[in-house]
Amino acid sequence: MGTFLGIFTTSMLRWYLKQNVQFESFGGKEFIKILVAFLLTALLFGVLNTFFGFLYVKFGPTLTETEHQMFKNYDNVGIQILNSLFLMGAWTVTYLVIKLLLKLNQDRIERLEMNTHLKQAQLNTLKGQINPHFMFNSLNNIRGLMLEDVEKSREMLTKLSEILRYSLTKNNSNGIAVREELEVVDNYIDLSKIQFEDRLEFIKNIDGDTLDMQIPPMIIQLLIENAIKHGISNLKRGGTVTLDIKKKDSVLVIEVRNTGQLQISKDSTKLGLKNIEQRLKLLYADKASFNLEEISNEVVALIKIPLA
Numbered sequence: 001m002g003t004f005l006g007i008f009t010t011s012m013l014r015w016y017l018k019q020n021v022q023f024e025s026f027g028g029k030e031f032i033k034i035l036v037a038f039l040l041t042a043l044l045f046g047v048l049n050t051f052f053g054f055l056y057v058k059f060g061p062t063l064t065e066t067e068h069q070m071f072k073n074y075d076n077v078g079i080q081i082l083n084s085l086f087l088m089g090a091w092t093v094t095y096l097v098i099k100l101l102l103k104l105n106q107d108r109i110e111r112l113e114m115n116t117h118l119k120q121a122q123l124n125t126l127k128g129q130i131n132p133h134f135m136f137n138s139l140n141n142i143r144g145l146m147l148e149d150v151e152k153s154r155e156m157l158t159k160l161s162e163i164l165r166y167s168l169t170k171n172n173s174n175g176i177a178v179r180e181e182l183e184v185v186d187n188y189i190d191l192s193k194i195q196f197e198d199r200l201e202f203i204k205n206i207d208g209d210t211l212d213m214q215i216p217p218m219i220i221q222l223l224i225e226n227a228i229k230h231g232i233s234n235l236k237r238g239g240t241v242t243l244d245i246k247k248k249d250s251v252l253v254i255e256v257r258n259t260g261q262l263q264i265s266k267d268s269t270k271l272g273l274k275n276i277e278q279r280l281k282l283l284y285a286d287k288a289s290f291n292l293e294e295i296s297n298e299v300v301a302l303i304k305i306p307l308a
Helices: 002-020 028-059 065-070 077-129 132-146 150-169 178-199 219-230 271-284
Strands: 200-206 239-248 251-259 289-295 298-306
Touching: 002 028, 002 077, 028 077, 132 150, 132 178, 150 178, 178 200, 178 219, 178 239, 219 239, 219 251, 219 271, 219 298, 271 289, 271 298
Parallel strands: 200 239
Antiparallel strands: 239 251, 251 298, 289 298
């Protein structure tokens, strides 16, 4: 009978703990819940032991000498409750230790998975950034420019090498200053203007207090590249790409607008956009957001990053 009562009461306690205690955010409130549940369960176990012991002694079969020794304190509620406190305490400590070990193991697995996904995101970002089409176009444009302006050609080669250096060296970092990201954006724009000339207009509106704030590397550059590749390049008369960066409350707001319509070709892998979403998700969970939509003949990409 004692075994059955033990299974019954510990099952009730386990059900209550699973339903009402948040082990992921353990604090004083959760400790009080566990303590109260433990005491009530121990009290219940002790009372039930006393009650069923009384029934067995009074109405059960004749007791042997050994059973007399076992049931000699059945009517002492205090002793029964003390025994219950010891047994329930041992069970509760064992249960909490097991939960803690499982939680630590789960956290370790999640960290490993997150590191794996983050490395994959960095690799994908690198693949998306080193765009062979852009490199070949830039080199061909620079070669043509050399016939007209050797000094400017050298300058453009330097900018191209800076973009490649940035892609290879900064990609493994999870955070970089806005001002460093803007340098590679400016280089990318200068190289793109060799091809588009007056068809490409670039406007920057950057709040000075955002320049030293940390952002994932290459997310602005990928937005600019996407705006030019899928927007400006499809317009005969070209258009404007506008970059706005500002701080609003405790959020860094990055907005890239380009003339055109939201049309992504069917054969596009959308690798750049996927990279942005994946990296924001891994670094900020649900606290950051990325949205792409068409507003009044403009494509607007909006990123919000928490600063705290």
